[in-house]
Amino acid sequence: MGRIGVKGEGKREKMSMNTDVIIIGGGIMGLMTALLCAEKNLTVTVLDKGELGRESSGAAGGILSALHPWRAKPIINQLVEDSKLPYQSLIERLEAETEIKIGYRKSGLLILDPEAEKQEAIDWAIQHKYPFELLTPQNLENQFSPHFRSFQEGLWFPDVFLLNPPRLLKALTLTLQKKPHVTLSPHEAVCDFIVKDNRCLGVKTIKRKVMGGQVIVTAGAWSHLLLSTLGITLAIQPIRGQILSFSPLPETFQPIVLFKNHYLLSQMEGRILAGSTVEDVGFSKEVTEEAHTTLKTFALNLWPPLKEVNVLHHWAGLRPGTPDGVPFIDRVAPFDNIWINSGHFRNGIAQAPASCQWLLDKMHHEI
Numbered sequence: 001m002g003r004i005g006v007k008g009e010g011k012r013e014k015m016s017m018n019t020d021v022i023i024i025g026g027g028i029m030g031l032m033t034a035l036l037c038a039e040k041n042l043t044v045t046v047l048d049k050g051e052l053g054r055e056s057s058g059a060a061g062g063i064l065s066a067l068h069p070w071r072a073k074p075i076i077n078q079l080v081e082d083s084k085l086p087y088q089s090l091i092e093r094l095e096a097e098t099e100i101k102i103g104y105r106k107s108g109l110l111i112l113d114p115e116a117e118k119q120e121a122i123d124w125a126i127q128h129k130y131p132f133e134l135l136t137p138q139n140l141e142n143q144f145s146p147h148f149r150s151f152q153e154g155l156w157f158p159d160v161f162l163l164n165p166p167r168l169l170k171a172l173t174l175t176l177q178k179k180p181h182v183t184l185s186p187h188e189a190v191c192d193f194i195v196k197d198n199r200c201l202g203v204k205t206i207k208r209k210v211m212g213g214q215v216i217v218t219a220g221a222w223s224h225l226l227l228s229t230l231g232i233t234l235a236i237q238p239i240r241g242q243i244l245s246f247s248p249l250p251e252t253f254q255p256i257v258l259f260k261n262h263y264l265l266s267q268m269e270g271r272i273l274a275g276s277t278v279e280d281v282g283f284s285k286e287v288t289e290e291a292h293t294t295l296k297t298f299a300l301n302l303w304p305p306l307k308e309v310n311v312l313h314h315w316a317g318l319r320p321g322t323p324d325g326v327p328f329i330d331r332v333a334p335f336d337n338i339w340i341n342s343g344h345f346r347n348g349i350a351q352a353p354a355s356c357q358w359l360l361d362k363m364h365h366e367i
């Protein structure tokens, strides 16, 4: 095990620090990885260019499934499935330790326009023993709401879970702050890697050098920018997503409801979210009037009681997009000790526990 601490290095040199594991990026991937490292008694330093958990992870809807699981690459569904059990125990633990309610619940996923891909979806569900039900308008009304009666058919996946991402990130941060071997360092962007041959000795941040045994890149949509400083090309690009939230309603609904590639979900305390857009606009996190109109029109058509309340918030986040949605979870060749866990695109919250565990399993000879 290494040591942690900050030491002065003379007047002209900035302070440097030593740690077993340097984690670049404090979103869900970085913070969950830090927790797993801390459980192994490793010293960990998490560096983030901004506040922890405030980029893609904090902007997410919290759906713990691919929206159309039959369309997703098998590895994505595998990581989602393998995350289910760890999530249950993690959430229980975090809620007990921090007293933050994370809004984790079995909501189910109701797809109201299954027609075109119905057979494909059903074949997939049967093949993977994934519980499903095909619902008639009568079922939709009786099981869910009269508002859904006008739809011809519904495809119901009951085993889908939901949580509140900002609260999960807050609880993770609070828990990590209490760990003696963990240093969280927000507002400290990493600018460069310090390398010698095939080894990374540490990183340069805007403030100092941080030296470490292993370096993990969990910088989300920015991961490829960081690695490009080492001449490494990575197919990750920012894909903007916008969401609207509405004031709580007395009349609410249980499932995540998906229709024409948009979804509506009811979070804790009845707050309803309408999401999301998928936009290739570089690193712009602006919210747009167009998305506001599209999402609001969609939401009010699907759940008319929303006409009675206001839009509370409108936000955007930058997903770490990859061409097929499959993340990079591996050693970064040709380096012996640089690792990446990034590129989870639309499903990073859903895949986080298994992705982080998977990376640590790959690192087991080194830590």
Ligand SMILES: Cc1cc2nc3c(=O)[nH]c(=O)nc-3n(C[C@H](O)[C@H](O)[C@H](O)COP(=O)(O)OP(=O)(O)OC[C@H]3O[C@@H](n4cnc5c(N)ncnc54)[C@H](O)[C@@H]3O)c2cc1C
Binding pocket: 024, 025, 026, 027, 028, 029, 030, 047, 048, 049, 050, 051, 052, 053, 054, 055, 056, 057, 058, 059, 060, 061, 062, 063, 064, 065, 188, 189, 190, 191, 218, 219, 220, 221, 222, 223, 226, 240, 241, 242, 243, 275, 276, 277, 316, 317, 318, 319, 320, 341, 342, 343, 344, 345, 346, 347, 348, 349, 350, 351
């Ligand atoms: C609108 C929207 C809705 C979504 N809904 C869902 C959903 O319902 N379910 C789901 O599973 N997923 C969802 N996602 C996707 C999910 O949010 C992401 O896949 C996931 O959060 C990625 O986590 P991450 O830790 O890799 O990235 P991030 O959360 O973006 O974290 C990366 C961190 O790295 C930091 N960083 C970057 N560069 C540097 C640097 N040079 N030095 C130091 N730090 C740096 C950033 O500041 C950031 O905090 C959604 C995303 C969006 C935008």
